Amino acid sequence: MNLGLIIRALREMLPTTALIAGMLGLISGLLAYALPAVQARFLQRSFIPPGLQQMRNVMLGVDSATGGVADIAFSIAWSHPVVLILLCAQAIIVCTRVPAGEIERGTIDILMGLPVSRRQLFLSESLAWVVSGGLVLGAIYGGSFIGAMFIRPEYRPDWSNLAMVLVNLGLVYALVGALALLAATLSDRRGRAVLFVLVIAVGSLLVNFLQLLWEPAKHVSFLSFLHYYRPIGMLQKGAWPWRDLAVLGSGTLVAWVASGIILSRRPLTTL
């Protein structure tokens, strides 16, 4: 590790991380404040439009007309598309900086002219990625916690169960980040690397959405990383989804190691 490299990476991504963490904290807080009341009213209604019911079921992967208010409401909050999109965007922004971003900007020459090994560069960037992940995930959890302070106590989730969801969501962030890192080590253009991960992220969102509406999508749903992120199960049962965590964790590890190997061997110069 090189302290200067870590400071450089953190300093460079701090404004974006602060902005996205702020937005995620705010959105999570608002969702935590508003959704339990909406869910409570939803459960009291005798008639629920089938389309709306189905949409919610698709989003959660369970029947949203049953179950506790807090579990359903916080499941919706934590798998809300805006939350997932912002989280993925943060991972992509942070992890496509090196080397693709540095090459494109032309600063790779001055950076690699300093006494840093490729391994140090990779590890420093990885640490910065983890730190930024901690900040945005912390903001989501903190936002939910603050939002829940203003609702009825019975609508609040079990916080230890929500911490499980946080770990699961953290691995989703990690996988997207590792894929972004892999794309950035394979490319000299940041735009291309971003596009590559965006296609995967949007594809995953789409497959995850379509799988309960369209039969053929079910057969490829295992390819979506969101297939391995189901907050409702954790919130309702309080059980670790070991299989999902293992899939996301191994995907992250494979992409991260591959990125490290490629970075250690590839030419690193401005174009």
Add this chain to the structure above:
Amino acid sequence: MGIIETDQLTYRYGSRRGIDAVGLRVHEGALYGFLGPNGAGKTTTIRVLLGFLHGSTGMARVFGLDCWTQSARIKQDLGYVPGDLRLWPWLTGQSALNMVGAIRGRELATPGRQLADMFELDLSVKVRRMSKGMRQKLGLILAMAHDPKLLILDEPSSGLDPLMQDRLLEYLRTVARRGRTVFFSSHTLSEVERLCDRLAIIRQGRIVFDGPLDDLRRQAGHEVRLRWNPAREIPADFDRSIPAGVRLVSRDGLDVHLHSSVEVVTLLPWLGTLPIDDLALGRPDLESIFRAFYQTDAQSAENGGRR
């Protein structure tokens, strides 16, 4: 042991030539010029030396260490200014010094300020607000603030005004006197001529000359310019009477321009037989020697284009 040593160093960009069998040896304390036209392979050689690229074949060592596997160790004692210098736009000069100091694990603020005074650079300005010349000065300061044993400068004076160029060259002479080595890449000979005691010329990826400047001049032969006596006509078979080792460059009326690659003592008896009104004989200036390399390159490119 040389500070920089390469042997048969080759790098190819896919099917495109980068450098081919480059052999260099730069000794400690040298002011070494690395000269060549654009696209000749100067930057590629430097990038291999710095471990940005892995040479396809051959050997590259700096301080006796392998340029690819021990690159980070090499760069502890090395300062580098890239040809196309780009810096992080969010940095100020001072924060850049602090950041590079943190990466190097050394305090660079004090020596950096001294260099900034020398180059008249305001370190409080953000890079994004700096002119090209200011950025170049900052790049030089960042490369030199830790007083490296080896400076690799890829066209370092681009963007600097003549006064600052003079200051840079003077500073480089000073550091070389203290035993530091300067590897100075440029495509303008006058700069190299003013600074360096030894140079290599690279053309189409290959080293075509490596040695002291005087050797280059000697290898270049002599320029002979003579004016024929107006009372006598230049014989029709004059071209054929020219001895071996002497070449007719041009003829304009009574003015004849020759190039000789033979010793002056060999040339003089033949010149003595000619009805000459005026004669100028001397070494060509380095600019014209170097221009000849450029022209050869341009001709090759032209021929390649026609093919």
